Amino acid sequence: MPPTDVGFVGLGTMGAAMAARLLAAGHTVHGFDVRAAAVTRFAERGGRPARDAADAARDLLVIMVHDAEQVENVLCGHAGALESLRPGATVWLASTVAPSYARDLGTRLDEAGVTLVDGPVSGGLAGATAGTLTVIAGGDPAVLDRARPVMAACAARVCRVGGVGAGSTVKLINQVLTAAHIALTAEALALAARAGVDPRLVVDVVSSSAGTSRQFETRSPAMLAGDHTPTATVRTFLKDLGIAQDVAAELDFPMPLAAATNRVFTMAAEAGHADDGDTAVLRVYEDAAGVTVSAP
Amino acid sequence: MPPTDVGFVGLGTMGAAMAARLLAAGHTVHGFDVRAAAVTRFAERGGRPARDAADAARDLLVIMVHDAEQVENVLCGHAGALESLRPGATVWLASTVAPSYARDLGTRLDEAGVTLVDGPVSGGLAGATAGTLTVIAGGDPAVLDRARPVMAACAARVCRVGGVGAGSTVKLINQVLTAAHIALTAEALALAARAGVDPRLVVDVVSSSAGTSRQFETRSPAMLAGDHTPTATVRTFLKDLGIAQDVAAELDFPMPLAAATNRVFTMAAEAGHADDGDTAVLRVYEDAAGVTVSAP
Numbered sequence: 001m002p003p004t005d006v007g008f009v010g011l012g013t014m015g016a017a018m019a020a021r022l023l024a025a026g027h028t029v030h031g032f033d034v035r036a037a038a039v040t041r042f043a044e045r046g047g048r049p050a051r052d053a054a055d056a057a058r059d060l061l062v063i064m065v066h067d068a069e070q071v072e073n074v075l076c077g078h079a080g081a082l083e084s085l086r087p088g089a090t091v092w093l094a095s096t097v098a099p100s101y102a103r104d105l106g107t108r109l110d111e112a113g114v115t116l117v118d119g120p121v122s123g124g125l126a127g128a129t130a131g132t133l134t135v136i137a138g139g140d141p142a143v144l145d146r147a148r149p150v151m152a153a154c155a156a157r158v159c160r161v162g163g164v165g166a167g168s169t170v171k172l173i174n175q176v177l178t179a180a181h182i183a184l185t186a187e188a189l190a191l192a193a194r195a196g197v198d199p200r201l202v203v204d205v206v207s208s209s210a211g212t213s214r215q216f217e218t219r220s221p222a223m224l225a226g227d228h229t230p231t232a233t234v235r236t237f238l239k240d241l242g243i244a245q246d247v248a249a250e251l252d253f254p255m256p257l258a259a260a261t262n263r264v265f266t267m268a269a270e271a272g273h274a275d276d277g278d279t280a281v282l283r284v285y286e287d288a289a290g291v292t293v294s295a296p
Numbered sequence: 297m298p299p300t301d302v303g304f305v306g307l308g309t310m311g312a313a314m315a316a317r318l319l320a321a322g323h324t325v326h327g328f329d330v331r332a333a334a335v336t337r338f339a340e341r342g343g344r345p346a347r348d349a350a351d352a353a354r355d356l357l358v359i360m361v362h363d364a365e366q367v368e369n370v371l372c373g374h375a376g377a378l379e380s381l382r383p384g385a386t387v388w389l390a391s392t393v394a395p396s397y398a399r400d401l402g403t404r405l406d407e408a409g410v411t412l413v414d415g416p417v418s419g420g421l422a423g424a425t426a427g428t429l430t431v432i433a434g435g436d437p438a439v440l441d442r443a444r445p446v447m448a449a450c451a452a453r454v455c456r457v458g459g460v461g462a463g464s465t466v467k468l469i470n471q472v473l474t475a476a477h478i479a480l481t482a483e484a485l486a487l488a489a490r491a492g493v494d495p496r497l498v499v500d501v502v503s504s505s506a507g508t509s510r511q512f513e514t515r516s517p518a519m520l521a522g523d524h525t526p527t528a529t530v531r532t533f534l535k536d537l538g539i540a541q542d543v544a545a546e547l548d549f550p551m552p553l554a555a556a557t558n559r560v561f562t563m564a565a566e567a568g569h570a571d572d573g574d575t576a577v578l579r580v581y582e583d584a585a586g587v588t589v590s591a592p
Contacts, residue, residue: 099491122505136501157504161497169491170501173484177507180480184553188469194549195395195465201457205432205466208453209418211473213509253490253585257480260556289549 005030006150007050007058009074009081010095011038014121015064017128018094018154020045022062025153032056053077057084060150061091067239068097071105087113092147094135096120096175098243099165100250102138106164115143118164120171121155125231132156136174138167172247175240180261181215182237182278187264188216189223189293190285199293200224219279226294228273228280235274238265301326302446303346303354305370305377306391307334310417311360313424314390314450316341318358321449328352349373353380356446357387363535364393367401383409388443390431392416392471394539395461396546398434402460411439414460416467417451421527428452432470434463468543471536476557477511478533478574483560484512485519485589486581495589496520515575522590524569524576531570534561 004027008019011033022029023046031042032050043049050056053074061081063074071093075082085091091114093102102118109116118138127133133155137144144160151158161170188206189199203220206212222228241262248255264281271287273280286292300323304315307329318325319342327338328346339345346352349370357377359370367389371378381387387410389398398414405412414434423429429451433440440456447454457466484502485495499516502508518524537558544551560577567583569576582588 122501122507124506134501134505136505159497159501161501162493166491166493169488169493170498173487173498174502174505174507177480177484177502177509177512180476180553181507181509184473184476187551187553188473191469191544191547191549191551192465194547195462195543197458197462197465201455202466202469205418205430205455205457206470206473209430209432209470210420210510211418211470211477213473213477213512214506216473216509247491248487251487251490251585253487254581255483255487256556256559257476257483257553260552263552285550289547 004028004060004150005058007056007061007081009033009053009056009061009063010065010070011042012064012066013125014128016042017125018062018064019047021128021131021154022150023047027150027153030056030058052079053081054079054084057081057089059086059089060147061085061089062094062150063091064094067095068101071095071097082112082114085112085114089114090117090143090146091115092117092119092151094119094121096171096240096243097168098246099168102168103165115140116164117144117147118167119147119151120167122171122174128154134159136161136167136171138162138164169247172240172244175237176244176255176258176261178215179237179241179265179278180257181213182219183261183264183281185216185219186223186279186282186285189220190282190289190291193291193293194289222277222279223282223293226292228277230275230277232278233275234265234268234278234280237278238269238274241265300324300356300446301354303352303357303377304360305329305349305352305357306360306366307338308360308362309421310424312338313421314358314360315343317424317427317450318446319343323446323449326352326354348375349377350375350380353377353385355382355385356443357381357385358390358446359387360390363391364397367391367393378408378410381408381410385410386413386439386442387411388413388415388447390415390417392467392536392539393464394542395464398464399461411436412460413440413443414463415443415447416463418467418470424450430455432457432463432467434458434460465543468536468540471533472540472551472554472557474511475533475537475561475574476553477509478515479557479560479577481512481515482519482575482578482581485516486578486585486587489587489589490585518573518575519578519589522588524572526571526573528574529571530561530564530574530576533574534565534570537561
């Protein structure tokens with residue numbers, strides 16, 4: 001399949017990295033972000049700057065903004081993309097939103113002859129930069145096939161998990177597990193420090209034992225170093241944990257571990273760490289126990 | 297170091313597998329269990345049957361029983377091993393007990409001139425059978441060195457994490473993480489089923505994403521199959537989660553995720569699954585949500 005014209009709205013950390021992959025793959029990318037500086041950086045890397053979302057609209061439009069409210073603005077706000085999208089166009093919504101929102105949006109786009117791929121991604125900035133993201137896709141198989149060549153530029157895997165709404169559901173499940181594993185890593189290391197055991201030895205033992213997780217392995221070095229520089233922020237996880245709890249409430253489904261995780265992240269935000277990296281949840285435990293994991 | 301005479305008390309599933317490794321390594325093993333059938337099976341595999349714990353006592357004595365109460369009986373009960381242990385003997389306590397109990401026991405053994413390695417293991421039955429356990433050891437380095445040749449027969453790693461009490465602490469931390477990851481796997485798969493998403497696709501996506509854990513990878517196949525045959529039981533994890541909560545309470549340390557995990561395992565036991573495999577915690581979520589993960 002030859003490179004195509006692609007629209008891209010949302011050139012934040014993740015979006016910029018994904019758009020850079022599309023450019024490197026030879027696609028012509030028309031990009032917009034409400035922050036002018038982000039558009040300038042994008043243009044410096046070879047992208048075509050768009051004046052607004054309507055100007056970025058192409059037959060394949062990627063949206064990678066923070067939340068559903070921003071998605072609404074991109075599509076239906078002032079100079080929104082929906083007025084410029086042609087019948088037959090496809091929107092790849094890569095943001096993490098509520099499944100109910102994705103389904104509602106799918107219905108509204110359908111009325112305009114536009115199809116939706118509910119396709120949030122997993123892999124973070126490292127995956128976006130390396131082009132090894134996983135797209136967790138919900139949507140019609142034929143529609144998904146149209147988006148695949150563009151997805152392939154930034155993703156190692158495209159997994160179809162059902163119709164519109166299913167992609168968001170599975171992404172939220174993955175986020176809940178990720179956040180819970182981060183909180184558990186903090187709970188484990190701070191308990192060790194409180195009990196007088198060197199947290200570095202806990203990391204050494206657990207990493208090769210039954211209690212390990214991808215997050216334990218990737219986040220514990222930062223916690224041992226006391227370095228809470230953001231990759232993903234506490235705020236982003238709180239947003240997704242909130243959506244997951246809304247989903248659980250709608251379905252009358254009990255999620256005690258997700259609820260406990262939400263409380264830990266909420267406490268971290270209330271203590272002033274909303275815009276710190278997710279490992280800052282460690283501070284909740286350190287402050288409660290009067291210990292410091294990085295200097296036991 | 298040449299093979300030695302070893303005492304071994306507790307020939308249950310884990311103990312029998314560990315004792316078999318010692319026999320295969322050429323050690324002479326004097327074994328006892330309160331269940332006569334376990335001693336008979338041990339003798340059939342080449343072990344020397346002991347009449348009681350006192351009769352099994354050697355200069356290195358391995359104890360692999362269920363809990364601290366059984367450890368007390370082995371050492372200080374009727375025909376207990378302590379009366380037969382010579383000054384200079386070493387006890388390798390491989391059971392998972394409270395750190396405070398391990399420390400107290402260490403003090404009492406010390407008065408008899410006997411040294412203690414607080415050395416619970418990680419790796420389960422598969423690790424014991426293959427000889428790839430991790431010993432999470434607390435104790436004096438010189439004492440630990442005496443036990444190493446015997447440990448090497450059933451463990452790939454011996455990690456010293458501090459003095460007596462530290463081994464139990466780190467083992468409990470590993471158990472809390474393991475149990476929480478099992479509960480989270482159940483929470484994730486049952487939510488998928490409740491939301492109308494195929495749990496098999498969730499396993500496929502999460503296994504290669506940020507939300508994965510060792511337990512997600514090893515336990516999700518059994519959950520998808522609805523097979524809750526015990527490897528470790530709900531009861532065993534409940535015992536260890538209870539000890540962990542006691543440790544947290546003693547240290548005035550908050551463990552919200554461990555507490556939520558304890559509630560899920562408690563509900564599983566109350567629903568009649570105490571002696572089922574740990575994956576039976578899935579039933580708590582399935583029953584609450586009215587779904588079956590194995591037949592979505």
